[in-house]
Amino acid sequence: MLDAMRRGAQTPVAKLLFAILCVSFGIWGVADVFRGWGRGSVAKVGSTDITAEEFRRSYQDELDRISRQSKQRLSAEQGHTFGLDRQVLAQMIAGAAIEAHADQLGLAISDKTLAEGIQSDPNFQTDGKFNRQGFEGLLQQIGLTEQGFLQLRRKDELRGAIVGALLKSQIVPKPLFDLMHAYNQEKRVLEWIKIDPEAVTVAEPDEAALKKRYEDNKAKYMTPEYRKVQVLMLTADDLKKNIDISDDEIAKAYDDNKDSYNTPEQRRVQQIAFKDKATAEAALKALRDGTKSFADVAKEAGAKDTDVDLGLITKKALIDPKVADVAFSLEKDKYSDVIEGRFATVIVRVTQIEPGTTHTLADVKDQVREKLATDKAHGDLQSKRDDVEDARLAGKTLKEIADQLKLSFKEIPATDATGLGPDGKPVMETPDVRKIAARAFAPDTSDDSAIELSNDGYAWVNVLSTDAPKQKTYDEVKDEVKKDYMSSEHHRLIDELAKKMADKVNAGEAMTSLETEAKNKVEKTEPITRKTIPQSITQSMVTQAFGLPKGKAGHGPSSDNTAEIVFRVADIISAAAPSLTETDELTRQLQEELANQSLTEYTEALKKRYGASVNQVEFNSAVGVSQE
Incomplete structure (x- = not known):
């Protein structure tokens, strides 16, 4: 039985779909088990505990994997923001539930089968033969003992075998395939006309109309909340100013990397x-x-x-x-x-x-000095951050720390939550001004930890005072109110005109009869599918068009939202017989969706059978976030 299961698990579909299961499980499947219980483990499935150490290792592995892919270091805090910690835990819960089921069925992977699988794994072979030294080197690299690796491998193979067995016999029903193919490949031809914005004229509003709009929308005409803040910046540029690079260092660096300057x-x-x-x-x-x-x-x-x-x-x-x-x-x-x-x-x-170019030391001396200073500054960032934290623990203000360590300091009289001042301009010349402002307006005002900047630097924020939002008077915003009124009325009149035109077409008039009133010419699309979005036509209009019978019209806002477009379904073309490529692609998509549904139902049933729960306190502690 296990041999059959193992063969099923080797298919690409089985491997891919188990990954899909983990993602969907992480999005919604673990939410109902987040309850507090006991201490010592992050989660529990039946009698199986998922320890904090196991979770931390898996979570760090995932952070490392994504960091390598993105070529940017992802911190545990950022991973928590993106929900990666919950996804990792969801994967571990799903795996533990499947293992519990395997144990109940009396299924296992023998030591012989496990050893043969590792020896035949191309990842551990050199010239077609098992490389013991390479295998041990990999274990050392990932920080696992041989016994620990075998235990993980045994679990992975057993889970894969069960998932493969579940999916192997699954087929896409022909009625479902035919229905989805007809839905995806049906085509429609649209006649459409864009109403020129000049087709309607908005009358000048009187004072009463403007005051009414102001009164009806007072909340829109408020000053934002402003906060007075102090910001201490620690950047490589700050540190470079105090780094001296000798001529000998420059000459050596040039000689060591001469080719890079040519x-x-x-x-x-x-x-x-x-x-x-x-x-x-x-x-x-x-x-x-x-x-x-x-x-x-x-x-x-x-x-x-x-x-x-x-x-x-x-x-x-x-x-x-x-x-x-x-x-x-x-x-x-x-x-x-x-x-x-x-x-x-x-x-x-x-x-x-x-021809190539060769640069002498004299040509690139400043460039070499800049690179050396930058490298040294980046190397000193962490120790300098420690100096800042020590000074803060000693009770020094951000201004005192800046003076002592020769760092950048700025007191900002007023900033809103987006980093703009009352004049509408950024309060700081840094790409991280929004991140700094966000900390100043964070709900947790007790968080005084360092902010990681995009250039590997750090910033600390201290809020001095807060100015609550204030109501702007009518006279202050009269021009803004008039602009809003004119825009709103213009959209209303254009929308009314578009509806009237669509009604005319639905009553039997030709699209060309609209050209004079719309001040534009009728255009026609090529045959489009539901996934085809022609230029100027929006997705909402395409969706609307595929719900209308032939000859009927509709309307919707243009892609730039400046006008309305009236369209008519000129022709409906039924889906042609699927090609081999289309058949393979749609079958693959449906197999993935059906398998994802089957696997989700399977693991949800296992959770209910064995009981799955998460210790929220231990989970937060393992991730490194507060209970709040």
Whole structure:
């Protein structure tokens, strides 16, 4: 039985869908089990505990994985903001529930099967053979003992086998496939006309109308809440100002990285590979005699244009040293002799030469100094942050700390929650001004921890006072009120005109009869599907159009929301028979959706059967967030 289950689990669909299950489970499947109970474990499924250490390790692994993909370090706090901690826990709960089911069924992976699986795993092989040294090196890298790895591997294989067995026999019902294909591939042709904004005219409002609008929308005409704050900044730019770089350091750094300051020569190289030297020699003779062109010889050799042109490349980019030496010694547009390279016998030609540039130390001295200072500053950031925290613990103000450590300090008289002052301009010249303002307006006013800035720096914020929002008088905002009134009335009149035009078309009039009133010409789309969004037509209009019968009209706002568009369903084209590609793609999508539903129902049933709960206090502690 396990052999059959294991074969099912090896399919790409099974592996992919178990990942889908984990995501959906993380979004909604774990919410109902977040209850407080006991201490010592983050979660519990039946009699199985998920310890805080196990969770922290899995959570850190996920943070590391995403950090590598994004090439930006993701902190545990950021991961919590994105909900990654809950997703990881959901995966662990789902796995524990499946393991409990396997245990109840008496299923297990034998030591022999487990060992054979590891030995045959390509990740642990070199030249087709199990590499014991590489295997141990990987364990050391991920911080696991061999026994710990085997335990995790056993759990993964068992879970995969059960999931595979569940999915293996699942098929997409033909009626469902036919219905979804007809829905996805049905096409419609739309006639449409955009009403020119000048098609309606808004009358000038009197004083009474403006005052009424002001009174009806008083909440809109308020000053924002402002706060007076102090900001201490610790950035690499601050630290660089106090870093001295000697000439000896600059000279050494230049010598160590000389090539990085130079631009290597580049050449556009064309190459034809031949099956043997004799064929290459004959081709070279024809090229030099002029009886055949380079393109003729390449075609006879069975090479495509993409095979021949290696592009504009440096010498280091050519893998074969023999070819590289010849190509970078050739005159432009000359043919090389036959080259018996490492991988093939070739003839090359150079059609473009971009000379390299060499910079002396004198040329790049300032650049080298800047890089050294930047590197040192980044290296000193953490120790300087510790100095700031020590000074704060000693009771010093942000201003005193700035003076002592020679850091940037600013007292901002008034900022709103978006980092703008009363004049509407940013209160600080930094890309992180919104993040700094957000801390000043955070609900938890006791949070005085450092803010991580986008340039690897830090900031500390101290709120001095708060000015509550104030009502602006009518006279102060009269111009703004009039602008809002005119805009609102314009949209209302355009919408009324669009409805009237759509009613005319629905009553039998041609779309062209609207052109004079709309001050525009009727246009026509190509056949579109529900997922096709033509230019100027919005998704909401496409959705509306696919709900109308042929010949009927509707209307909606234009994509830029400046006008209304009236459209008519000119034609309905039923879905054609699916191609093989369409069949495969739709079948794959439906299999994923059905499998995700099946797996979700399966794990939800297991949760109810064995009992799944999360210790919220322990979970928060493991993640590093407050109970609030």
